[in-house]
Every structure is written in structure tokens, then in C-alpha cells.
Amino acid sequence: MTVGTYLVFLIILVALGLFVTEPVSVDVTALGIMVTLMILAPWTGISPRAGVSGFANPATITILAMMILSEGVRRTGVIQRLKKTVASYTGEDVHKQLGATVGIVGPLSGIINNTAAVAILLPMVSDLAHENGTSPSKLLLPLSYASMAGGMLTLIGTSTNLLASDVMSRLASDYPSLHAFSMFEFTHLGLLVFLVGAAYLLTVGYWLAPSHVTPRSELETAHKEEFLTEVIIGDESTFAGLTIQEALQQVEFEVNVTQLIRDGDHHREPSLSRTIQSDDTFTIRLTEDALRTLLNVEGIEFVPGDTPPESLDTLGPEQTLVQIVITAGSDLVGETVESSVFQDRYQTVVLAIRRGGETAYERLSEYRIRPGDMLLIESDSDTVDRLADDPNVIVAGELERQQFRSSKLPLAVGVVLSVVGLAALGILPVMVAALGGVLVMFVTGIIKPAEAYDAVQWDVIFLLAGVIPLGRALSETGGADLLGTLVVSTADFLPAIAVLGLFYLLTAAMTNLISNQASVVLLIPVAVDAATRLNANAFAFVLAVTFAASTAFMSPVGYQTNLFVYGPGGYAFSDYARVGGPLQVILAIVTTLGIAAFWGL
Numbered sequence: 001m002t003v004g005t006y007l008v009f010l011i012i013l014v015a016l017g018l019f020v021t022e023p024v025s026v027d028v029t030a031l032g033i034m035v036t037l038m039i040l041a042p043w044t045g046i047s048p049r050a051g052v053s054g055f056a057n058p059a060t061i062t063i064l065a066m067m068i069l070s071e072g073v074r075r076t077g078v079i080q081r082l083k084k085t086v087a088s089y090t091g092e093d094v095h096k097q098l099g100a101t102v103g104i105v106g107p108l109s110g111i112i113n114n115t116a117a118v119a120i121l122l123p124m125v126s127d128l129a130h131e132n133g134t135s136p137s138k139l140l141l142p143l144s145y146a147s148m149a150g151g152m153l154t155l156i157g158t159s160t161n162l163l164a165s166d167v168m169s170r171l172a173s174d175y176p177s178l179h180a181f182s183m184f185e186f187t188h189l190g191l192l193v194f195l196v197g198a199a200y201l202l203t204v205g206y207w208l209a210p211s212h213v214t215p216r217s218e219l220e221t222a223h224k225e226e227f228l229t230e231v232i233i234g235d236e237s238t239f240a241g242l243t244i245q246e247a248l249q250q251v252e253f254e255v256n257v258t259q260l261i262r263d264g265d266h267h268r269e270p271s272l273s274r275t276i277q278s279d280d281t282f283t284i285r286l287t288e289d290a291l292r293t294l295l296n297v298e299g300i301e302f303v304p305g306d307t308p309p310e311s312l313d314t315l316g317p318e319q320t321l322v323q324i325v326i327t328a329g330s331d332l333v334g335e336t337v338e339s340s341v342f343q344d345r346y347q348t349v350v351l352a353i354r355r356g357g358e359t360a361y362e363r364l365s366e367y368r369i370r371p372g373d374m375l376l377i378e379s380d381s382d383t384v385d386r387l388a389d390d391p392n393v394i395v396a397g398e399l400e401r402q403q404f405r406s407s408k409l410p411l412a413v414g415v416v417l418s419v420v421g422l423a424a425l426g427i428l429p430v431m432v433a434a435l436g437g438v439l440v441m442f443v444t445g446i447i448k449p450a451e452a453y454d455a456v457q458w459d460v461i462f463l464l465a466g467v468i469p470l471g472r473a474l475s476e477t478g479g480a481d482l483l484g485t486l487v488v489s490t491a492d493f494l495p496a497i498a499v500l501g502l503f504y505l506l507t508a509a510m511t512n513l514i515s516n517q518a519s520v521v522l523l524i525p526v527a528v529d530a531a532t533r534l535n536a537n538a539f540a541f542v543l544a545v546t547f548a549a550s551t552a553f554m555s556p557v558g559y560q561t562n563l564f565v566y567g568p569g570g571y572a573f574s575d576y577a578r579v580g581g582p583l584q585v586i587l588a589i590v591t592t593l594g595i596a597a598f599w600g601l
Contacts, residue, residue: 004043004477011036011044012470012522025333027459030466037469045476046469053472054465058431059162063113063464064456065434066156069416070116071455072438072447076412077404083124092132098206101125101139102146102198109146110153110190111420115457118147118561119394122325126568135211140565141579142201142209147561148551149197149587152190155183156420156430160516163464164546167471167524168539175528177538183424186543189594193547196590200583208579212570227352227376228258229291230303233280237299245272251297255290259283291352291376302351322379322387322395325568328371328560329459330392336366337375348383352376354570372556372566389454394564408446415440460560464517471521487530496536496601500544501592503527507548508584516549516559523549540599547591553580 011033018029037044038051054060082104090096101121109117125143129136151158155165161181169180233239239247244257260270261281267274281303286294294300326332337350353367354374369375379387388395419437423430441447447455490499503523511519527541552559554577556566562576569575 002043002477004045004473005482007040007043008470008473008477012474015470015518025329025459027329027462027466030463032466033470034466037473043477044473046473050472051469052465054468055461057166057464057468058429059159059166060461060464060468062156062162062431062434063159064461065431065438066113067116067456068438068447068452069419069434069441070112070120071451072441073112073412073416074120075405075447075451076409077406078409078413079120079124080404081409083128086124087128087132090128090132092134094134094138095202095206097128097132097134098139098142098202101128101143102201105143105147106150106194106198107153109148109150110157110187111416113156114147114151114158115460115560115564117150118144118564122394122564122568130215133215135213135215137210137212137569137571137575138206140569141571141575142205144559144561144565145201145205145553145580145583146194146198148553148559149190149194151550152193152547153187154190154420155181155185156423156434157190158516158550159460159464160520160546160550162430163468163517164520164524164542164549166468167521168528168542170472171525171528175532175538178528178542179539182426183420183430186547189543189547189591189598192594193551193587193591197583197587200586204582205579208582210571210575212572212575213568227287227291227354227374228283228285229352229376230281230283231294232301232303233276233278233282234299234301235278237278239276239299240278242276243273244270244276247276248272251294254286255294256285257282258285302349322377322384323568324375324377324387324393324395325564325566326369326371326373326375326393327391327457327564329457330369330371332369332392333371335369337369348377348379350375350377372564374568389451391454391457405446408444411444412441412446415446460517467518467521470518471525474522474525485529485533487526496534497592497596499530499534500536500541500595500601501588503530503541504544504548504588504592507545508551508554508588511549511552511559512555516552519549520545536601537599540595540601543595543599544592547595548588551584551587551591553584 015029015033018024018032034051034054037046038048041047041051086100086104090100105114105117105121108121121143122140125139126136128134129139148158151161155161165181168178172178172180239250242250248255248257257270257272258268259282260267260274261283262277262279295302337353352375354376384395387393415437419430419433422428422433422436427433428436438452442449442452487499487502490502494502507519507523510523523545524542527545528538530536531538531541550559552562556562556571556573556576565571
């Protein structure tokens with residue numbers, strides 16, 4: 001191995017560690033990869049022009065354009081109309097709700113980017129569950145999984161496909177059997193994967209999915225959706241002088257006291273016989289309904305938010321409680337409620353925080369925000385509209401007061417269908433068609449430029465721009481050849497189809513730990529080299545890597561859609577392994593056999 005090979009492998013190992021542990025966000029890691037490769041250009045072979053080529057890459061630009069197109073469709077209010085139609089069909093039948101969720105997000109993810117599809121549909125599915133007596137936990141994980149499978153129906157369904165197509169087209173000069181994907185080139189395999197995945201989600205997946213979050217409509221249920229909040233006992237509070245047990249007996253709702261903070265000392269799970277004093281701070285776990293009632297109790301101040309000036313019942317009609325989910329690329333990640341100046345930025349009050357089933361013991365005002373956290377805030381309709389437009393958060397609830405451009409709905413849908421049609425027929429490259437669609441939306445007023453810029457998930461763009469030159473460096477320095485040699489050695493005791501399945505499993509395992517984009521960029525060159533050494537179909541091996549990178553079911557960090565549903569579904573990390581593990585194995589078999597049947601080895 002050359003010095004360059006060693007350096008590239010070292011960069012990959014460091015990058016993998018940073019992607020998994022996330023001491024910094026993935027986009028910052030990707031930027032670091034890009035800069036390091038350019039600094040070490042004499043050994044990595046990545047010039048400054050090649051280092052920044054990811055920003056001008058057709059896959060990157062296409063993904064950016066699709067994000068804007070998705071936002072344009074959302075602003076027409078089509079999802080709100082769809083929710084009413086779906087609710088009238090499903091009613092309280094959870095199986096119909098699940099079928100509608102899977103049946104809608106799958107095809108939609110083939111038309112627009114699947115990450116955008118989940119971001120758009122999450123509030124609708126969450127509201128559908130809450131209002132009809134179903135635990136959102138039963139629907140939201142299938143929403144994420146079905147969107148991944150649906151993204152494999154077309155080239156533009158996921159960023160993974162576009163990036164894989166670009167990597168393959170660059171390798172085509174050395175491997176004549178390779179070419180960029182056409183719009184529907186693997187749709188038949190994608191349809192098979194989606195149907196098998198849907199059958200699993202509607203049967204075994206439904207049985208394995210948890211019911212962590214109790215719907216808001218079940219007011220009589222004792223164990224409801226719970227949040228963590230922090231309250232201070234004021235001097236005038238009637239609770240001062242009582243024991244914790246006596247105080248709990250005075251309130252008409254269930255409260256779980258998890259921590260007492262007194263004079264700077266933290267007491268976890270304090271004894272119920274402990275006497276309450278003025279200025280005591282309690283971390284408590286309670287339902288949203290109980291929190292609404294607590295707002296009316298005199299002598300209680302909320303932390304990390306300020307004490308509401310009036311009770312919720314006397315607030316203006318425009319004020320409400322809103323649940324928001326922190327996205328993976330949010331600039332709030334790593335900040336605290338105080339340091340993020342979130343409340344000042346949005347003129348809102350953070351009342352409580354929920355992170356899966358985890359109990360926090362630090363001061364909530366100093367609570368480090370993570371991707372997937374759900375914050376319960378007090379806000380007004382104008383602020384809710386601003387939050388809906390903010391890429392840092394997802395509003396996990398229907399925005400009844402938001403003003404949609406309903407008259408633009410037919411035009412917006414027509415633009416998206418035209419983009420797909422022009423690309424599918426080969427009249428225009430997909431990047432040109434997507435950018436043309438964005439231009440039409442701007443000119444016709446479907447979306448404003450400022451709204452479009454806010455709709456772009458810039459962390460994804462920087463991640464793509466950073467990992468693209470890493471894949472090039474792996475090929476330039478011979479790293480891909482070396483890895484290919486190691487994998488090919490398994491062919492001494494495994495048939496070609498087993499080696500193909502091995503690549504699927506290797507890609508899936510890596511994607512569950514790092515990003516799907518990084519997996520594709522790193523492993524496609526290796527897969528192509530291995531196939532060549534085996535005298536096998538290189539295109540088949542590229543497909544195995546591409547499909548595996550888009551089906552990361554076993555962790556919340558492997559794919560953004562998994563992270564989107566983490567907070568609203570109240571999931572634990574183990575839920576993804578329990579529900580997604582069997583599906584991962586089933587699709588490994590189905591995909592491997594499907595590739596062999598459709599394209600041969």
C-alpha cells in the first residue's frame with residue numbers, strides 16, 4: 001500500500017468514528033473530510049477543484065432542487081386535505097390507519113425525496129393516531145420504514161439513488177458495463193422490496209411495534225404521553241411546608257417526581273416524606289394534560305421557560321401548546337435551552353422536554369438538545385407558522401392556522417409530475433428538470449425564494465459535498481482495490497450470490513452506524529472492483545450496495561427518517577432493532593435474489 005492509501009484509510013476511520021459518536025454534527029465532519037483531503041493533496045490525489053466538486057455534483061444539485069419542490073407542494077395545503085380524506089376512511093381502525101400510512105408514504109417517496117415525504121406526513125400521521133385513539137408509536141416507525149422502501153421505486157426517491165448513479169457514471173470510463181441509472185431502471189425491484197416490506201409492516205411489524213405514546217383522545221387512561229419539566233416552588237406556594245407525598249395528594253393529576261434540586265445539591269428520586277421548601281426546584285414527569293392544569297396552580301414557576309403571565313384558559317385564542325421535534329441538522333443540537341436563545345428567537349416559552357423514554361437528571365435549562373428531542377412550547381399562531389418554515393425543527397401537529405396557497409395546488413402537483421415525466425422520458429436530465437421545476441414554482445408564486453432557501457436541509461448538502469471526494473480518494477489511492485481483494489477472497493468458499501448478499505449486509509451494517517451517503521460513496525467502488533475480480537456483473541453489485549444503503553432499519557441514527565419519528569413515537573434505541581432487525585434480514589434475502597433474477601450475476 002502507498003502512503004496515500006494509508007492516509008485515506010486513516011481519514012475514513014476517523015470519519016467513521018465521528019459519524020457514529022457525533023461529537024460534532026455530520027456536516028461539520030464532512031467539511032473536515034473535504035479540507036483534509038485537499039491539504040493532503042500530494043498523497044490523496046484530491047486537488048482543490050476535486051475537493052469542492054461535491055457542491056457542483058449533479059446529485060447534490062438535484063437533491064437540493066427536490067427539497068424545494070417538496071416544500072412548494074407542502075405550502076399548498078395538500079397534506080391537510082389528504083388528512084381529512086384519510087381520517088374519513090380509517091376512522092378508529094388501527095389496521096386501516098397503518099395501511100393508509102404505508103400506502104401513501106411509499107408511492108409519495110418515489111415521486112419526491114423520501115426524507116421530505118416523512119417530514120411532510122409526520123404531523124398528519126401523528127394527528128390521525130391521536131385523534132382516533134391509536135398510539136402514534138404504532139404508525140410512525142412504519143411511516144419511516146415504508147418511506148425508505150418507497151424511495152427505491154424511482155431514481156429521485158432518495159439521495160442515495162442519485163449519489164449512487166453519479167458514482168457509477170464516474171466509474172463507467174473504466175468499467176464499460178456501468179452507466180448512470182435511468183428514472184425507472186430498478187422500479188420493478190423497488191416495487192418488490194416495497195410490497196414485501198409493506199406486508200411485513202402490516203403483520204409482524206405491527207405486532208412488534210411498541211405502544212409507548214398514548215393517544216391524547218384517551219383521557220381516561222392513566223399512563224399518558226409524558227414530558228419532563230422543571231418547576232420552582234415560590235414563596236407564596238401552599239406546597240411549602242408540606243411533604244412531597246402531601247403535595248401530590250392535593251393535586252388532581254398524576255405527577256412523578258424524578259429529582260429535587262436544593263441549594264445546588266441534586267437528589268434523584270427524592271423520598272416522598274421529604275418536606276418541601278421555598279425555592280426548591282423539582283424535575284417532574286407528567287402528561288401534557290396535567291401540565292396544562294399545572295399552569296393554573298399559583299406559586300409554581302416553570303423552568304426552563306418563564307412563568308406564563310396567565311393561565312392557559314385565559315390566554316388569547318391564538319396561543320397554544322405546540323410540540324416540535326429537533327432535526328438531525330438543526331443548529332440547536334448541542335445547545336441548551338438557554339444557550340440556544342431559542343425562546344428569544346421565537347418569542348416562545350419552552351415548558352417541557354421529552355427524549356424517548358429517558359429520564360433527565362440535569363437542570364432542564366442546561367439540558368443538551370439532541371436530534372429527535374421533542375420540546376413542548378407555548379406559542380401563538382404566527383410563531384407556529386415560523387416554526388413550520390424552520391428547517392431546524394419539525395412541528396409534530398397539524399397547523400390549522402397556517403395560511404396555505406390552496407389555489408396553487410393543481411399547478412404544484414403538475415410541476416412535480418412534469419419533472420418526473422421529463423426525466424423519465426429522457427427529454428431532460430433529472431437535474432435540469434428539477435431545477436426547471438423550481439424556476440416554475442418561483443415564477444408562479446407557489447413558493448418564495450426565501451422559503452425555498454429555508455426548506456433546504458443544508459446539513460445534507462454539506463454531507464454530500466464532503467463524502468463525494470472521499471470516495472474519489474479511495475479509488476485514486478488504490479484503497480478500493482485493496483478492499484475488493486479482501487472481499488473477493490471470500491469467493492474461495494462462497495458462491496457469487498453469497499458474496500453479493502455479503503455486500504448487502506456489509507452496507508446495511510455500515511449505514512446503521514453512519515450516513516447512507518457515506519456508505520454508498522465508500523462501498524460502490526469496492527463492490528465494482530470485487531465484481532470485476534469475480535468476473536461477475538458489476539451493475540448487480542452496485543444495486544446491492546444502493547438498496548442496502550437505503551434500508552437502514554436497525555438504528556435511529558442510520559437514516560434521517562428514523563430520527564424524525566424518534567421523539568414523536570417515544571421510541572427507545574432497542575425498538576428499531578426489534579422491529580427493523582427481522583425486516584433487514586428479510587429484505588437482504590429478497591433484494592439479493594431479486595437482483596440475481598432480474599439482472600443476473
